[in-house]
Amino acid sequence: LTDPLVLFMPSGKRGRFPKGTPILDAARELGVYVESVCGGRATCGRCQIEVQEGQFAKHKIVSSLDNISVMGGRERRYVDKRGLADGRRLSCSATIEGDLVVDVPQDTVINAQVVRKSPIERTIERNPAVQLCYVEVDEPDMHKPLGDLDRLKAVLERDWGWEDLLVSQHIIPTVQATLRKGNWGVTAAIHQDLDSSRPTIIALWPGLHNEAYGIACDIGSTTIAMHLVSLLSGRIAASSGTSNPQIRFGEDLMSRVSYVMMNPDGRVAMTKAVRGAVNALVEKVCREGGVDQDNVLDAVFVGNPIMHHLFLGIDPTELGQAPFALAVSGAVHSWGSELGLAINFGARVYVLPCIAGHVGADAAGAVLSEQPHHQERMMLMVDVGTNAEIVLGNSQRVVAASSPTGPAFEGAEITSGQRAAPGAIERVRIDKDTLEPRFTIIGSELWSDDEGFEADAARLGVTGVCGSAIIEVVAEMYLAGIMSEDGVIDGALAARNPRIVADGRTWSYVLHQGTQKILITQTDVRAVQLAKAALYAGIRLLMEKLGIDHVDTIRFAGAFGSFIDPKYAMVLGLIPDCELAEVKAVGNAAGTGALMALLNRDYRREIEEVVRRIEKIETALEPRFQAHFIHAMALPNKVDPFPKLAA
Numbered sequence: 001l002t003d004p005l006v007l008f009m010p011s012g013k014r015g016r017f018p019k020g021t022p023i024l025d026a027a028r029e030l031g032v033y034v035e036s037v038c039g040g041r042a043t044c045g046r047c048q049i050e051v052q053e054g055q056f057a058k059h060k061i062v063s064s065l066d067n068i069s070v071m072g073g074r075e076r077r078y079v080d081k082r083g084l085a086d087g088r089r090l091s092c093s094a095t096i097e098g099d100l101v102v103d104v105p106q107d108t109v110i111n112a113q114v115v116r117k118s119p120i121e122r123t124i125e126r127n128p129a130v131q132l133c134y135v136e137v138d139e140p141d142m143h144k145p146l147g148d149l150d151r152l153k154a155v156l157e158r159d160w161g162w163e164d165l166l167v168s169q170h171i172i173p174t175v176q177a178t179l180r181k182g183n184w185g186v187t188a189a190i191h192q193d194l195d196s197s198r199p200t201i202i203a204l205w206p207g208l209h210n211e212a213y214g215i216a217c218d219i220g221s222t223t224i225a226m227h228l229v230s231l232l233s234g235r236i237a238a239s240s241g242t243s244n245p246q247i248r249f250g251e252d253l254m255s256r257v258s259y260v261m262m263n264p265d266g267r268v269a270m271t272k273a274v275r276g277a278v279n280a281l282v283e284k285v286c287r288e289g290g291v292d293q294d295n296v297l298d299a300v301f302v303g304n305p306i307m308h309h310l311f312l313g314i315d316p317t318e319l320g321q322a323p324f325a326l327a328v329s330g331a332v333h334s335w336g337s338e339l340g341l342a343i344n345f346g347a348r349v350y351v352l353p354c355i356a357g358h359v360g361a362d363a364a365g366a367v368l369s370e371q372p373h374h375q376e377r378m379m380l381m382v383d384v385g386t387n388a389e390i391v392l393g394n395s396q397r398v399v400a401a402s403s404p405t406g407p408a409f410e411g412a413e414i415t416s417g418q419r420a421a422p423g424a425i426e427r428v429r430i431d432k433d434t435l436e437p438r439f440t441i442i443g444s445e446l447w448s449d450d451e452g453f454e455a456d457a458a459r460l461g462v463t464g465v466c467g468s469a470i471i472e473v474v475a476e477m478y479l480a481g482i483m484s485e486d487g488v489i490d491g492a493l494a495a496r497n498p499r500i501v502a503d504g505r506t507w508s509y510v511l512h513q514g515t516q517k518i519l520i521t522q523t524d525v526r527a528v529q530l531a532k533a534a535l536y537a538g539i540r541l542l543m544e545k546l547g548i549d550h551v552d553t554i555r556f557a558g559a560f561g562s563f564i565d566p567k568y569a570m571v572l573g574l575i576p577d578c579e580l581a582e583v584k585a586v587g588n589a590a591g592t593g594a595l596m597a598l599l600n601r602d603y604r605r606e607i608e609e610v611v612r613r614i615e616k617i618e619t620a621l622e623p624r625f626q627a628h629f630i631h632a633m634a635l636p637n638k639v640d641p642f643p644k645l646a647a
């Protein structure tokens, strides 16, 4: 008779096992990650699974609750004490008695976007770099003079298979007290990132310790975003963000590099500022999630190259000038204590690799999240900031570059530009006949010609235009015939329309006449043209590199991408022609990538390998950049066709 077949979902891994095999053992053998802290003593409750009932034709399995053992003593005791949700069983105690389809509940990870679009849900299979292992250590014996720590290591090897364990130095002085306090039962946190690295005891608690958390953090030049996640369930306990306090040293990246170059203590001050903000955020997410900071055992960081360097305490001066040399491009393995992080003293830190001098670990995180290297179709990913990071490719080849778009897309250097905040104009439409605008402001659901808008406007003010509105208003001005395809505002309209007003020798469009007049000037239009031309020229260079004339799908990463309407991005020629339905905003993809690397160390190896083979292009050195740039100054482009847009 053949042994029963067991199929694990969602991984789809399966195998045959003799009747009576604990389901946890079968999972282990197949490499299915099921958490266990107590080592199968039915006390931690971490190994829960669910049995699916029904016929699974493809796998020829009839799975039913009759094929799993009835609840035995240990499991019963657990249920009496702690309870179990309907349908759940402890896989360390329940055994295989027939064919089974076993669901390993992956507490679904939500990509909590910092924006107002609907969140993206995805499931990340867990294989964290830190595991909790409960053991019961033999009491000391005068006749076997093995040290307490040595007996702990021996039992961790015997019960959990950890060979060749290292021990963090700070644990050693505490071992004896911890063992006695736990009455010889202790929980060790073991860290192993690379399969080839030696596992290390990084924390030790008396008794059964059932909580292990990690943080995934994206350090942006403007905003720092963080998730606090249970390493045992994958559940996000809290997510939050804060503004990067380095802004006081300079709005954009280059001004921060200059600050370091001009001030002897500049680097130290900026490192201190960013680490301080990270620590404040750790405290905040832990408070919100009801988690003791001491239970944070692993941390993953992403950031653009300059943020990456400053966070690690590296002088970013070299990144301010050609050849834009990174101090370190590979992944960084470090310790929370070395970086002054307010988490468990033994906690580890992993920083994703940087792709190039201007394409950072944040872009690597976005690659991990969107997976262009697994696509058949050609995917373009853009993260628009003062410096746009661009990645293009598919399973065959991936190329990356950055483009100096400047701060126009963030609302800086625009007459009435401002950051996205309540009161900022967000959406704009212009009537083609009357040239009258309608708009919305952040904080109100209403359009400016809706009833009740006046009250909202009085409450919030109409304060300026944010980045997404700048794209829309310029595109709408073009569509309404207010300006030519070269971006010149038509002064002849002023004679018959009060919305067009003289502004020195050029013309402006009056978007709003309130206490504060909001104008879109010729200079503003130029700033948008320069920014979009730089972005598009960078994208075209990469397309040329791959020898392609169109892309199949476009992903906008970052907050800015989530606000802009793809249609307007294409009307302006920010991005190449593409099916509109294939242009998607993916929110903080860099943060999602960090989360993936936190929950599953296989993703760390994946991104390290992908980054090694991404071909990097330095736009500043490419002679074709200038030609593409000049063509891209026109709306949408002087030479490149936009057939899908026309359709």
Ligand code: FES
Binding pocket: 035, 036, 037, 038, 039, 040, 041, 042, 043, 044, 045, 046, 047, 090, 091, 092, 093
């Ligand atoms: Fe701890 Fe099953 S492994 S309860």
